[in-house]
Amino acid sequence: MSLTEALRDRIQGLIKADAVVLFMKGTRLRPACGFSAGVVEVLDSLVPQWTGVDVLADAELREAIKEFSAWPTIPQLYVRGEFVGGADIVREMHMSGELSTLLGASEVRPPQVHVSPRAAAVFREVTAEAGPGEAIRVRISPRFEHDLAVEGREAGDLEVVAEGITLLFDRMSAARAEGLRLDFVERDGEAGFAIDNPNAPAQVRSIGASELQGKLAQGAVQLFDVRTPQEQAIAAIAGARLVDEAVRAEILALDRGTPLAFHCHHGVRSQAAAEFFVSQGFREVYNLRGGIDAWSREVDSAVPRY
The missing domain is CATH 3.40.30.10 (Glutaredoxin)
Structure with a gap:
């Protein structure tokens, strides 16, 4: 070509x-x-x-x-x-x-980490009987899965002291941890650590029909239909643009902070489309959970089901 x-x-x-x-x-x-x-x-x-x-x-x-x-x-x-x-x-x-x-992989510095007073109190409890040299180890996988454990120090570890608590990071976990916030919350009778990592990559966000309706009414998101023209002729959500090559090029030309939403019949094809645009750097991307079928059931019964 x-x-x-x-x-x-x-x-x-x-x-x-x-x-x-x-x-x-x-x-x-x-x-x-x-x-x-x-x-x-x-x-x-x-x-x-x-x-x-x-x-x-x-x-x-x-x-x-x-x-x-x-x-x-x-x-x-x-x-x-x-x-x-x-x-x-x-x-x-x-x-x-x-x-x-x-x-430049060798240039890793101890990250800035915030530990809430409540989380610090729980950490003190769980380390009260820790052995010599043991502290709270924070692991952050390449997929930004987080793990907390009481473990001993290892060669190459980076140490961070926050709210009086010593945290241990391996080199790559430290590189993924800048700005990490650790809290401990209790909700609906359950308690656990809440971890907020600003470095985690964007992911497709599942959105219900009613919530999407609200965002559309506010002009807070652009909606795109990834079905075939034949399907759109059967049933359509008002304002949704069918994605063809021209529309796809228009989307790719948008600022990466533009909120996007995608739908198909039941949500499978639109999930794949949404993941593609996340891979292109878009940071706020939604997939309509249940697709246009859910929209018909939950929002607008005038939209035919097929």
Whole structure:
């Protein structure tokens, strides 16, 4: 295929969107091939923040990036705007330590962490009988799953003291923890730690029909329909735009802070569409739970069910 100027500009925009950009099959949370999964694992072990671009969701982009880089396979890694290579090169650079240097992975500092007085009190209780050298360990996985445990210190740990509590982080957990807030809450007869991590990547938010109706009434979100034109002719939500190539390009040109909502028949296709736009950097993306069928049942019975 011919690499048009529009495609070239789009690719350059994607590459400039973050210091580390991986054109891959699937997403960071759900790699769709072994080679992409291998590079994801390497990047997740070295840097807390990077951007993945799912080429499976865009056949045009999948072919264009190969011509752009003069590299025939996917995945492809770019660092600070420069092409690094594919899966084999990434693996070799990782083993030699060159990739860690390129990514600046060694520059990890103890994070700023806020511990609420209530959480600190509970931490003191659970560490009252801790052994020598043990403290609260905070683990943050590449998927930003959080785990708290009482454990001993390990080589390379970074220590943070907040509200009089010593917290232990391994290097990559520390890199994912800047601004972390730990609280302890009691609600509806249950109690537990509440963790707020501002570094966690955006995820698709499930939204009910009534809540979506309210947001639409306030003009707080744009709604898009990912069904076929034939389905839209049967039943439609007022104001929803059918996603074709032109509309898709319009969405991609929007500011990444623009709230987006997607729907289909029952919510499966629109979930995939919503995940694609999250992968493109949009931070507030909703999927209508139950699709237009739920809208008909819960909001507007005049919309036909099929």
